[in-house]
Each structure stands twice: as C-alpha cells, then as structure tokens.
Amino acid sequence: xxxxxxxxxxxxxxxxxxxxxxxxxxxxxxxxxxxxxxxxxxxxxxxxxxxxxxxxxxxxxxxxxxxxxxxxxxxxxxxxxxxxxxxxxxxxxxxxxxxxxxxxxxxxxxxxxxxxxxxxxxxxxxxxxxxxxxxxxxxxxxxxxxxxxxxxxxxxxxxxxxxxxxxxxxxxxxxxxxxxxxxxxxxxxxxxxxxxxxxxxxxxxxxxxxxxxxxxxxxxxxxxxxxxxxxxxxxxxxxxxxxxxxxxxxxxxxxxxxxxxxxxxxxxxxxxxxxxxxxxxxxxxxxxxxxxxxxxxxxxxxxxxxxxxxxxxxxxxxxxxxxxxxxxxxxxxxxxxxxxxxxxxxxx
Amino acid sequence: xxxxxxxxxxxxxxxxxxxxxxxxxxxxxxxxxxxxxxxxxxxxxxxxxxxxxxxxxxxxxxxxxxxxxxxxxxxxxxxxxxxxxxxxxxxxxxxxxxxxxxxxxxxxxxxxxxxxxxxxxxxxxxxxxxxxxxxxxxxxxxxxxxxxxxxxxxxxxxxxxxxxxxxxxxxxxxxxxxxxxxxxxxxxxxxxxxxxxxxxxxxxxxxxxxxxxxxxxxxxxxxxxxxxxxxxxxxxxxxxxxxxxxxxxxxxxxxxxxxxxxxxxxxxxxxxxxxxxxxxxxxxxxxxxxxxxxxxxxxxxxxxxxxxxxxxxxxxxxxxxxxxxxxxxxxxxxxxxxxxxxxxxxxxxxxxxxxxxxxxxxxxxxxxxxxxxxxxxxxxxxxxxxxxxxxxxxxxxxxxxxxxxxxxxxxxxxxxxxxxxxxxxxxxxxxxxxxxxxxxxxxxxxxxxxxxxxxxxxxxxxxxxxxxxxxxxxxxxxxxxxxxxxxxxxxxxxxxxxxxxxxxxxxxxxxxxxxxxxxxxxxxxxxx
Numbered sequence: 001x002x003x004x005x006x007x008x009x010x011x012x013x014x015x016x017x018x019x020x021x022x023x024x025x026x027x028x029x030x031x032x033x034x035x036x037x038x039x040x041x042x043x044x045x046x047x048x049x050x051x052x053x054x055x056x057x058x059x060x061x062x063x064x065x066x067x068x069x070x071x072x073x074x075x076x077x078x079x080x081x082x083x084x085x086x087x088x089x090x091x092x093x094x095x096x097x098x099x100x101x102x103x104x105x106x107x108x109x110x111x112x113x114x115x116x117x118x119x120x121x122x123x124x125x126x127x128x129x130x131x132x133x134x135x136x137x138x139x140x141x142x143x144x145x146x147x148x149x150x151x152x153x154x155x156x157x158x159x160x161x162x163x164x165x166x167x168x169x170x171x172x173x174x175x176x177x178x179x180x181x182x183x184x185x186x187x188x189x190x191x192x193x194x195x196x197x198x199x200x201x202x203x204x205x206x207x208x209x210x211x212x213x214x215x216x217x218x219x220x221x222x223x224x225x226x227x228x229x230x231x232x233x234x235x236x237x238x239x240x241x242x243x244x245x246x247x248x249x250x251x252x253x254x255x256x257x258x259x260x261x262x263x264x265x266x267x268x269x270x271x272x273x274x275x276x277x278x279x280x281x282x283x284x285x286x287x288x289x290x291x292x293x294x295x296x297x298x299x300x301x302x303x304x305x306x307x308x309x310x311x312x313x314x315x316x317x318x319x320x321x322x323x324x325x326x327x328x329x330x331x332x333x334x335x336x337x338x339x340x341x342x343x344x345x346x347x348x
Numbered sequence: 349x350x351x352x353x354x355x356x357x358x359x360x361x362x363x364x365x366x367x368x369x370x371x372x373x374x375x376x377x378x379x380x381x382x383x384x385x386x387x388x389x390x391x392x393x394x395x396x397x398x399x400x401x402x403x404x405x406x407x408x409x410x411x412x413x414x415x416x417x418x419x420x421x422x423x424x425x426x427x428x429x430x431x432x433x434x435x436x437x438x439x440x441x442x443x444x445x446x447x448x449x450x451x452x453x454x455x456x457x458x459x460x461x462x463x464x465x466x467x468x469x470x471x472x473x474x475x476x477x478x479x480x481x482x483x484x485x486x487x488x489x490x491x492x493x494x495x496x497x498x499x500x501x502x503x504x505x506x507x508x509x510x511x512x513x514x515x516x517x518x519x520x521x522x523x524x525x526x527x528x529x530x531x532x533x534x535x536x537x538x539x540x541x542x543x544x545x546x547x548x549x550x551x552x553x554x555x556x557x558x559x560x561x562x563x564x565x566x567x568x569x570x571x572x573x574x575x576x577x578x579x580x581x582x583x584x585x586x587x588x589x590x591x592x593x594x595x596x597x598x599x600x601x602x603x604x605x606x607x608x609x610x611x612x613x614x615x616x617x618x619x620x621x622x623x624x625x626x627x628x629x630x631x632x633x634x635x636x637x638x639x640x641x642x643x644x645x646x647x648x649x650x651x652x653x654x655x656x657x658x659x660x661x662x663x664x665x666x667x668x669x670x671x672x673x674x675x676x677x678x679x680x681x682x683x684x685x686x687x688x689x690x691x692x693x694x695x696x697x698x699x700x701x702x703x704x705x706x707x708x709x710x711x712x713x714x715x716x717x718x719x720x721x722x723x724x725x726x727x728x729x730x731x732x733x734x735x736x737x738x739x740x741x742x743x744x745x746x747x748x749x750x751x752x753x754x755x756x757x758x759x760x761x762x763x764x765x766x767x768x769x770x771x772x773x774x775x776x777x778x779x780x781x782x783x784x785x786x787x788x789x790x791x792x793x794x795x796x797x798x799x800x801x802x803x804x805x806x807x808x809x810x811x812x813x814x815x816x817x818x819x820x821x822x823x824x825x826x827x828x829x830x831x832x833x834x835x836x837x838x839x840x841x842x843x844x845x846x847x848x849x850x851x852x853x854x855x856x857x858x859x860x861x862x863x864x865x866x867x868x869x870x871x872x873x874x875x876x
Contacts, residue, residue, distance in 0.1 A: 041429075081431050256427040288418050288430045289410045295433055302437060 018219045020226075022210030027237030027248065031210065033223045039231035039253070042080075042283040048198075049084070050280045051075045051165030052296035053157045055149045056304035057094075058311045060318065063333035065098040067141050068318070070311050071149045074304040075160040075168075078296040080283035086163055089303065090116035090156060093314075094148040096141065098127065107132070107144040120155075123147055123180070131178045147178050154184035157199065161191050167198045167277045171297055174201040174246040174264040175239070189245060189266055198273045199266040202294060206250070206262035208236060220250050220260060230255035231282065238267065251278075253285040257292020360472040361388060362443050369447070369466050371819060372399060374473055375407065376441040385823045385831075385844055386499035387476035388445055390467040396451045397467050398476060400844065401499070402819040403444035410438055445473070446819045448841040451483055458483040460840050462815075481505045488512065489546075491539040493532075493796070493834060494845035500828065502846045509794070511539070511546055513838050515741040515773040517793025518764060522781045522809045527799040528830040529777055530556055533743060534850040536775070537566055537697055540741075541575040547692030547740040548775075549717060551710040555580070555703035564854040566697060577691045579684070580701035581674060590674055590700065591681035592713055594659065595625035601715035604750065604758025605708055606658060611647045628655060629677055632668050658708055674705055685713070689720040695738035711750070718742060718759045718772070725770040740772045747776035748783035764788045782808035794836035799827035815842045 020033045055073040062068075072091045077084040091114040099108050101124065109123040125132065125144065132139025157168045168188075176182045192199045208216045216236065224232045233251040246264040253261070263281075265274060287295040319327050361382055362374030372390075376382055382401050390397040408415060421427035432439075447463040460483045476498050487510035496505040519536075523529045533550075534557055540546040550557060558578050559565015566576050567584075578587040599616040602608070608616070616627070623630035632652060636645045655661065659675040661668045668677055675681070691698045698717075702710040721740060728734040742763065744750065750760045763774045765788070774792075781789065782804050789812035797813070800806050806824045810817035813835035817824075820842070824833065830849070835842045 081433050083434060254429070256421055256430065286429055286431045288422075288432050288436075289414050289438065291418075291427070291430055299433075 015214065018214055018222045019210070019212060020223060022212045022214060022219070024216065024236045025209050025211045026241075027208075027239065029235070029237030031216070031219070031234065031236065033227070036220065036223050036227060036229065036232050036234045038227075038229040039233055039251070039278060039282060041231075042279065042286075045279055046276075047080055047283045048166035048276045048280040049164060050078050050167045050169055050284060050294070050296050051157075051160035051163070052078070052169045052171070052294065052300040053153055053160060054171040054297065054300035054304040055153045055156075056301070056306045057146065057149045058306035058308065059145070060093070060311045060314045061330065061334065062141065062145075063330070064141055064336060066333075067094075067096045067145045068314075069094045069096070069145045069149075070306050070314060071152065072304050072306050073149065073152045073156045074300055075156050075163075075165075076296055076299050076303070077160075077163070077165060078284055078299070080280075081286065081295055083296075083299060087303070088116065088156070088159060088163070090152060092116075092120075092148075092152070094145065096145045096148075098141070104128075107139065107141070107147075109144070109148050111148055120148060120151055123151070125179050129179050147181075150178065150181065151184050154181070154188050158188050158191050161188070161195050161197045161199075165197060167200060167280050168192065169281075169294060169297060170199070170201040171204075171300065172201055173203050173248075173262065174199065174266065175241065185245070189268060192266065193268050196273075198269045198277045200269075200277055201246070201264040202297060203262040203264070204293070208248075208250075208262065216250055217260060221252075224252065232260075233263070233278065236262075251281075252292060253281050253294070254292035257285070259292070261293065358472075358474050360474050362473045364390065364467060364469060364471050364473065365442075367444075367466070369463065371402070372445050372447060372466065374443040374445060376443045378435060378440070382441075382443050383499040384826055385497070386501070387448075387480075387496075387503075387844065388443075388473040389476045389480050390471045390473045392467050392471055394453050395465070395467075396453075396480065397447050397463060398449040398451065398480060398841070399445035399447045399473070400820075400823070400842075401443055402446045402823060405442045405444065407440045407442040408438060444819075448815075451480070462840060476503070478503050478505045489543050491515075491536065493535070493539075494830075494832065494847040497831060497844045497846040500831075507834070507843055507845050508539075509834075509836065509838060511543060512739055514794055514836070515540075515546060515739050515775075516768050516771060517837065518767070518774045518776070518791060519741075520747075520781065520784075520789070520792045520795045520809075521775065521777045521798070522779065522795060522800060522805065523777075523798030523832075524779045524800045524802065524805075526829065527827065528832075528847060529798065530554075531830065531850050532796065532798070532832070532847045533557070533775070533777065534566070535847055535853055537743075538569055538850065538853060541566065541569045541571050541697055543695070544571060544575050545695040545738050546697075547695050547738045548697045549688070549692055549714060549740070549742040550697065550699050551702045551714050551743070551745070552699055553702040553707060553710065553745060555701045558584075558699055558701070564851050566699065568854050575695070576697050576699065577688075578699045578701070579688070581672065581704050582701075588684075588687075590684075590705075591676055592674060592684045592716070593676050593679070593681040594628040596682060596685040597628065597659075597675075597712060597716050598625075598719060599627060601712050601719060601759070602658065604761065605711045605715060606654060608654070609647070609650075611644070612651050612654075615644055615647050615651060628659075631655060632661070632677075658706075658712060660706070660709065672704060674709065685716045685720055688717045689724060692717070692721055692740045693724065693738055707746075714742060715759045718763065721772060722759070722762075722770060725772060729770060734771055737771060741775055742772070743775045743777065745777045747774075747778045748780045751776060751784045751788050761788065764791055779805065781805050781812075784808075786812065793838065794834065797824055797827075797833045797835065799824065799829070799831065801825060813842065814839070817842060 022031050024031050053075040057069050057071040060068040074089045076087040093112045094109050096107055096109040105127040106124050111120045127139050132143050160168050176185050220234055233249050236248045238247050245267045247267055249263040250260050251263050281294055284295050285292055361380035362376045364372050365375045366373045384401055386401040388399050449460050450463040451458050451460045489511040490508035491511040492508045496503045496507050521529055540548050557566050559567045579590040581590050599620050619627040619631050634648055636648050641648055660671045662671050688698050728737055763772050795813050797809055806821055814837045815835050830847045832845050833842050
C-alpha cells in the first residue's frame with residue numbers, strides 16, 4: 001500500500017509542475033504568460049447595465065418515459081452591485097414523454113405556461129439524437145427534460161436585451177448542446193448585435209486543459225501569482241466547434257476570489273464592448289460572501305431556483321386527480337428512476 | 349402565493365417561517381427593525397393572532413466558514429472591497445414571537461381567547477395598531493393603568509381594569525428601584541380617588557404622594573376634598589395631625605411586624621388580658637424588681653425596650669412620653685385609628701406621612717387600622733351587608749418581610765390569604781418577589797411587572813403569573829422606566845403598558861401616550 005501511494009504521488013507531482021505556456025486543447029491557440037492581462041480596480045468609469053439570466057427546474061414526476069417538470073427562468077438588471085427595478089420571471093410546466101413517431105422513438109416536450117408566458121412550440125427530439133446519447137445508449141429522460149428550460153433561457157436573454165441590458169450574462173458556457181438550440185442562440189446574437197449589446201456566459205467550473213496535460217485552472221492562477229496580479233484575464237481562444245460563436249477567456253474578477261472563472265464572450269463583441277463588459281463584471285463581483293463571482297448571477301440563481309416544496313405541492317395536486325391504482329402504478333415507475341434515495345437513507 | 353391575508357396595502361414586518369404553539373419564528377422584513385416587546389399581528393381568515401416579540405436572532409443562508417472568512421477579511425482590512433447588496437436575501441433577522449391572544453371575528457364581533465391554534469404557515473405579520481384591541485371592553489369601575497404599549501411605542505389604547513376585581517384580588521407591583529413603582533402607585537391612587545368607593549390605606553414612607561406647593565400630588569385631585577385624608581406630624585391646613593393613642597394599639601398589631609420571643613409574646617398576651625387597652629401603660633409601669641415579676645425580669649425589660657423603640661417613647665421624670673409626639677399615653681388621639689378605619693370604609697384614600705416615623709411604627713399603625721377594619725367588616729359579613737361596603741386595599745411597600753412571615757403571621761399575610769372574603773385587598777410593592785411565599789404569590793390576582801435586572805426575581809414573578817411568561821425574561825429585564833407588563837387573572841393575555849407620568853395625568857389628562865396618540869389616526873378609548 002505505501003508503495004502504491006508513493007506511485008500516485010509521483011504521478012501527481014508530474015501534473016503539479018505547472019508550465020508557463022501551452023496549447024489550449026479544443027481551441028488550438030497558444031496560452032502564454034505574457035498574454036495575461038491585469039484588470040484594474042473598478043473606478044469611476046461608466047459601467048454597463050448587466051442582465052443575468054438563469055433558469056431552475058425541479059421534477060414533479062420522473063419516470064423513464066414520462067417527466068413533468070416545473071421550470072422557472074429569470075433575468076434581472078444590475079448596475080454594479082445595485083439591483084435595478086426591472087426583472088422578469090417566466091414559469092412553466094413541461095411534460096416530456098417518450099413516444100413513437102414515424103417508426104422512431106422521440107422525446108416530445110409540451111410546455112404549459114404558468115406565468116410570464118414562454119411561447120415555445122412543442123419540442124420533438126429523437127431519442128437517439130447525439131446530443132442526448134451517452135455512447136450507444138438511448139438518450140435518457142433526465143437530459144431531455146432540460147431542453148425546454150435551456151431554450152427558454154435563450155429567449156429570456158433576448159427579452160433582457162430588448163429591455164435595455166448592455167451586457168447579458170448567462171449562467172454557463174455559450175456552447176449549444178441540443179438539436180435546434182443554435183437557432184435560439186443565433187436569434188439572441190442577432191438581437192444583441194442590432195442593439196449593441198454583449199452576450200457573455202460565465203461558468204462556475206471549467207475542465208479546459210492544455211494539450212500538454214495540465215489544467216488551465218491552476219496553470220493560469222500560478223502565472224498570475226508569479227506576475228503579482230490580483231485581478232486578471234487571459235484569452236483561451238475561439239472554440240473549434242461550429243456551434244460555439246464565442247471567444248473564451250479565463251478571468252479572476254476580484255482580489256479575494258478563490259478561483260478564476262471561464263468567461264465566454266459572443267464572438268461579435270468589439271474590443272470596446274469587451275472592456276465595458278469587464279468593467280461591469282469587476283463592479284458587480286464584490287459580493288461579501290462570494291467575491292469574484294458576479295452578483296447578478298447569484299441573484300438570478302436565487303429567483304430562478306425551484307424549491308422542493310413547490311413541486312411537492314404540484315405533485316400532490318396531480319396525485320389527487322389519479323385513482324389509487326393509477327397512483328400506485330406511477331409510484332412503481334418512479335421508483336425505478338430514483339434508487340439513490342434508498343441508499344442515502346441507509347446512512348453510514 | 350399569498351396565504352390568507354388579502355390586505356394589499358399593509359406594511360408587513362415579517363413572515364412566519366417556523367415555530368409551534370409556544371413560539372413562532374418570523375423572518376423579519378428588511379428595515380422593519382422590530383424590538384423586544386413589540387406587538388405584531390398575524391391576520392388569518394376570521395382570526396387574528398396578537399403576538400409579542402420575545403427574542404431576536406440572526407439568520408443566514410451562508411455557510412458559517414464563509415461568513416467568518418469574509419468578516420475577517422473586512423475586519424482585518426485584508427480585503428475591504430467587499431459589499432452587501434441593497435437587499436441581500438441571504439442574511440436576515442429572525443424574530444421569535446410569543447402568541448398572546450387569538451381574536452376570532454364572527455358577525456363583526458371580536459372574541460379574544462388564549463391561543464389554541466397557530467396561524468397558517470408563511471402568514472405575514474404586521475405591527476399591532478389600536479384597532480386590534482377593539483375587543484377591550486369598558487369595565488364598570490375602571491382604574492386606568494396605562495396605555496397599551498408595543499415595545500417602546502405607546503398605542504392610543506387605554507388599558508383600564510375593573511377596580512372592584514383588581515383591588516379585591518390583590519395586586520403585586522414588582523420592580524427594581526428607579527423603574528417607576530412610586531409613579532405607578534400614585535397613578536393607581538389617583539384613579540381610585542375618582543370613584544370614591546375604594547378605601548386605600550397608604551403608609552407613605554417618603555411623603556411623596558400627597559404633594560407639595562411645588563410638586564403635584566394626590567392633593568391636586570379634583571375630588572381630594574371628598575376622597576383624601578392625610579395624616580402627618582406636620583399636616584398642611586385642613587388635614588389631620590398624626591396622633592395615635594397607645595390604647596388603640598393592640599399587642600396583636602405588633603405581632604409579625606416586630607420580632608418577639610415566645611416568652612415575650614406570652615407576656616404581652618398576659619398584659620392584654622389583665623389590662624385591656626392599657627396594656628402598654630401597664631407594661632411600662634412595671635417595676636422589674638417587683639417580686640411578682642422577678643422570674644420574668646429579663647423578658648419585661650426586653651419588652652419595655654422594644655415597646656419604647658417602636659413607639660419612640662422615652663422615660664422622663666413625669667413618666668413616659670413619645671419623643672416625636674405621634675403616640676400618646678394620655679387621652680389624645682383615641683379616635684385616630686377609628687377615624688382612619690371609618691375613612692377607609694367611606695371609600696377614601698388614607699395617606700399617612702411616614703417620613704418622620706420608623707417603618708415599623710408605621711406598620712403597627714396600619715396593622716391597628718386594618719385590625720379594626722377586619723372587625724367591622726367581619727360584622728358586616730355576618731349581617732349580610734358587606735357587599736354594600738367600600739372595597740378596601742392597603743398599599744404595602746417592601747412587602748416581602750411582612751408577607752414572608754419572618755416574624756410570624758400578621759394582618760398583612762392574613763389579608764393576602766383571606767382578605768378577599770372581607771373585601772380587603774393588598775397592593776404589595778417589592779423588588780424581591782422571590783422572598784414572598786409561593787402560596788401568597790399565587791393568591792395575588794394581578795401582577796404589574798416592571799423592569800428588573802435580577803434574574804431570580806424575574807423567574808419568581810414569571811412562575812407565579814396568571815399567564816405563561818416563561819419567554820418574557822429578556823423583555824422584563826429590558827423594561828424601561830414606566831413600562832410594565834400586567835399579568836392578571838382578569839385579563840386573557842399579559843398586557844404591555846406604559847404607565848403615564850403622574851404629573852401628566854394630574855396635569856393635562858392622560859399621560860405620555862397621549863401626544864403620540866393624538867398624532868395617530870382614529871384614536872379610540874377602550875377599556876378592559
């Protein structure tokens with residue numbers, strides 16, 4: 001055993017000997033220490049209105065072939081750390097079921113608006129669509145149910161632009177994942193371009209690495225430490241995927257932040273817009289409890305979250321409408337997709 | 349999701365997020381700044397719950413480690429560039445409230461009762477207003493105690509109690525020095541005088557109730573001529589000289605007030621049997637060297653010394669005389685005790701200036717008056733006319749020594765135990781309620797609790813209160829001058845009040861709450 005652990009440590013040491021340059025995997029661009037730019041302290045320069053968009057969902061019912069999900073998508077408006085009066089919420093229930101169509105199994109999602117109105121047409125996607133499959137397995141329901149919310153987030157980001165946001169900040173990368181999603185993203189980019197707004201995505205975690213096998217997170221942090229920068233940004237490159245219209249950066253937005261974040265900026269953004277975006281992000285990332293992470297995203301997360309008590313109430317209302325026999329059958333189907341609860345309840 | 353409210357424009361101060369029938373926890377609305385003792389109301393359909401803030405705590409959704417780290421960064425100046433947004437939902441205050449009353453509304457009529465249910469989860473709470481106390485009804489003989497208070501805010505709602513019930517079932521005023529006890533007593537006396545049907549015996553040890561040319565007092569009451577009798581060694585014009593003939597003092601009046609040995613008590617009893625009302629003169633005339641007293645020589649000598657001390661007697665060539673002139677061994681002051689008893693029976697406030705006599709002397713005089721009154725009222729009771737007589741009450745300052753029975757039973761502890769049957773009550777004033785036996789505390793119907801920093805005393809009073817005051821500890825500790833909580837068997841909830849300054853009551857009408865009350869809309873007079 002001691003020998004085994006020594007071997008593991010030896011391998012680890014190899015990964016911890018961080019380089020000061022490298023090629024970013026998937027971006028085909030060189031990462032060099034001299035490209036690291038120090039970000040200034042927020043000053044008196046004008047800052048843009050930032051709207052953060054986030055969505056939350058929670059399953060009301062989840063069987064392998066039928067899911068009912070309560071979704072909420074929200075955007076706000078911030079000027080620095082100050083929340084402005086305008087914000088908008090959309091709530092809807094999505095029902096996703098597996099069905100046969102033209103000889104193929106599809107996931108069909110129908111959307112039932114509750115408030116705010118989310119005009120999404122029924123969505124249909126092949127269960128064998130690449131964006132849902134893992135290996136040769138058919139796409140699973142848990143991934144399919146998130147499509148409607150994701151599409152709605154793009155639409156809400158459009159509304160945020162229409163409402164006067166100069167920068168729209170989306171939770172996560174700007175990468176599209178599902179069939180048909182690019183159309184939603186393109187509509188947003190088009191609208192942003194017309195209005196002179198910037199679209200950006202901020203990811204809480206990143207797994208981007210260098211082709212030499214070192215993670216970007218850590219490598220860049222050490223570069224910054226060597227240079228004595230407290231707030232910084234470095235360009236990682238343009239994504240090689242055709243559906244990803246973004247330039248990707250890695251940035252630390254506050255001197256007290258315990259990490260940097262991946263920042264995707266819509267590729268159409270000009271240098272001036274990027275500077276404006278960074279000024280805005282620096283000004284809104286000094287939240288007492290989470291420095292370095294933009295507070296508008298924290299706020300959006302808070303208001304988009306769908307609590308368990310909300311879905312339990314809905315589930316109760318659905319079960320009330322079923323006969324005892326139907327409810328029992330539903331429970332049996334649900335058990336198959338939620339085995340973890342039993343294991344967790346065993347403790348230990 | 350609105351729960352059972354339907355009041356669109358109300359300024360809510362919090363929302364119920366947890367709790368049980370004993371305590372509800374509200375998340376406080378930012379900026380509401382609730383205080384201990386504040387009254388809040390939770391409106392549900394047809395029922396409103398009136399609650400009192402009993403505890404304030406911090407609430408946070410942030411992990412404690414992160415809080416400590418961020419706080420350290422700011423505090424130590426490591427990283428001062430951290431901010432709170434305007435409305436950070438992750439940090440808040442939690443307000444613990446004690447449900448005091450459940451007020452049900454049926455056909456426009458409000459009926460209050462002790463809480464038997466709890467409001468709906470997530471119901472919102474608002475500050476209490478005067479309208480929430482419209483169920484308070486006018487008592488027959490109202491004795492105003494103060495304005496209903498929400499924390500340090502006085503509401504335009506007068507809280508009065510029925511004098512007959514209040515005084516017959518005894519009152520305990522518990523407070524530490526400087527919290528407004530004397531002012532409260534003056535207010536109660538002022539109110540009692542308005543009716544002319546409550547006899548109140550007061551030994552005014554600091555001579556602060558009658559008033560002087562420069563300060564207001566009971567003499568300024570519009571009914572003072574009819575309802576007030578003042579006894580003093582130096583009475584103002586029209587009032588009475590304090591002169592008591594020792595013949596009107598019975599050895600029994602000394603019992604429980606002065607400490608006697610069994611032998612001394614027996615000797616006193618022997619003198620009373622042999623000499624009747626002249627027992628004191630006879631005792632003082634005894635020659636201890638006389639053969640018949642030789643065996644009790646020590647007892648007689650000690651008794652003489654005690655009697656001389658109590659009545660401030662000194663021996664002169666002409667015999668014994670009272671140094672301060674209050675007591676007389678001759679023929680003066682024979683009717684004083686009777687007159688005092690009669691005045692009480694007539695529903696007057698009898699005020700005795702005790703500033704120039706010892707406390708014990710004053711208590712002996714009071715004992716004599718009350719003994720006389722007990723005799724009279726016993727007779728009225730036997731003849732079935734007691735109900736027509738005035739309710740009498742004695743104000744007893746620093747009550748624990750007498751009520752604890754340290755020197756044996758006395759007329760005051762008798763009143764506490766059985767005075768109600770004879771329409772004689774007690775207003776006991778103390779800062780040491782813990783010394784009063786529980787049996788007596790339990791017999792006291794109304795407790796007016798003022799500020800007290802001593803935890804032991806707060807506990808004693810809370811344990812004997814008519815309502816559950818277990819969660820009121822910090823509230824009582826924090827009561828300011830003039831602030832009180834009235835816990836009574838005649839009230840359905842412990843009522844927080846602000847006692848008006850006597851000067852305001854005697855001068856312009858109704859105390860400090862009035863200025864505030866005038867500033868608020870639709871003030872209504874309400875009584876209990």
